[in-house]
Amino acid sequence: MRRLGTIFSPYPHPPEDLRDAVVAAEAAGLAELWMWEDCFRQSAYAVAGAALAWTERLRIGVGISPLPLRNIAATAMEIATLERMFPGRLLPGLGHGVQSWMAQVGARPASPLTLMTEHLPALRALLAGERVSTEGRYVRLRDVALDWPPASAPRVYAAAEGPRTLRLAGAVADGVVLDSRHTPDELAAMIALVRDGRAEAGREGSADVVAYVVTAFGDDAAARAAAALGDAASREDASERALAGSRDAVAEQAEAFYAAGVDDLVLLPTPDAVLAPFFTAAAEVARRVGAQGVGA
Numbered sequence: 001m002r003r004l005g006t007i008f009s010p011y012p013h014p015p016e017d018l019r020d021a022v023v024a025a026e027a028a029g030l031a032e033l034w035m036w037e038d039c040f041r042q043s044a045y046a047v048a049g050a051a052l053a054w055t056e057r058l059r060i061g062v063g064i065s066p067l068p069l070r071n072i073a074a075t076a077m078e079i080a081t082l083e084r085m086f087p088g089r090l091l092p093g094l095g096h097g098v099q100s101w102m103a104q105v106g107a108r109p110a111s112p113l114t115l116m117t118e119h120l121p122a123l124r125a126l127l128a129g130e131r132v133s134t135e136g137r138y139v140r141l142r143d144v145a146l147d148w149p150p151a152s153a154p155r156v157y158a159a160a161e162g163p164r165t166l167r168l169a170g171a172v173a174d175g176v177v178l179d180s181r182h183t184p185d186e187l188a189a190m191i192a193l194v195r196d197g198r199a200e201a202g203r204e205g206s207a208d209v210v211a212y213v214v215t216a217f218g219d220d221a222a223a224r225a226a227a228a229l230g231d232a233a234s235r236e237d238a239s240e241r242a243l244a245g246s247r248d249a250v251a252e253q254a255e256a257f258y259a260a261g262v263d264d265l266v267l268l269p270t271p272d273a274v275l276a277p278f279f280t281a282a283a284e285v286a287r288r289v290g291a292q293g294v295g296a
């Protein structure tokens with residue numbers, strides 16, 4: 001079933017804005033609120049834990065935390081702890097991270113693809129309660145198992161952009177997080193690569209596809225969305241790269257993204273958006289497109 005959520009961005013919002021935002025998102029009836037870990041702004045799992053504790057039904061997506069920043073055992077413990085405390089409400093995602101930031105902290109891998117190849121299958125195994133031993137280039141585990149694994153392992157998402165990472169995400173993750181500023185046709189091509197990677201790996205079922213899309217509501221929505229698109233606003237197909245206008249218009253435009261193969265459409269507010277009314281409008285769009293609501 002199609003889903004729709006929105007985002008609490010670490011720019012321009014500091015951590016102390018989070019509580020009001022998550023309470024407003026749940027009160028509006030939204031199903032999901034996503035966030036990410038930007039160096040050097042906020043911790044993914046501290047923020048996710050607080051958001052889960054301040055709400056009762058809202059699902060919290062981490063899209064994403066950078067793979068190189070933490071040892072895999074630490075990441076597994078963070079996710080497992082939150083999943084046990086708030087079952088079924090955490091959507092953990094991981095990705096390469098911004099390589100210049102990874103270099104700043106001495107964590108930039110020579111091969112981000114190799115790191116993802118080693119990390120995500122081992123992480124999924126640990127979260128499934130398995131005992132893992134592996135000796136890779138980056139991931140080395142010797143008879144490691146979580147004492148408190150989740151009762152049911154959450155889906156693990158991978159962020160992906162280029163063709164090789166998209167295929168890899170299909171092969172080693174349960175879902176994929178696709179960034180904003182893409183047209184529905186571009187997303188459809190990306191999703192096809194994810195599906196190819198999953199099929200080539202011999203995995204059954206389909207990957208859960210999460211896609212961010214810049215969104216603005218109101219009379220000046222098109223101009224605000226264009227400003228948020230940056231360089232992409234100069235392209236002839238710029239209007240296809242964002243959702244803008246009234247709630248009815250945004251709901252109508254959203255259909256193209258679902259038709260492209262997106263399972264979970266996540267509305268990204270423009271930096272100037274006031275979050276509470278944006279969340280209210282996003283929840284109305286969710287109802288109009290027939291997306292899952294809070295607690296579904």
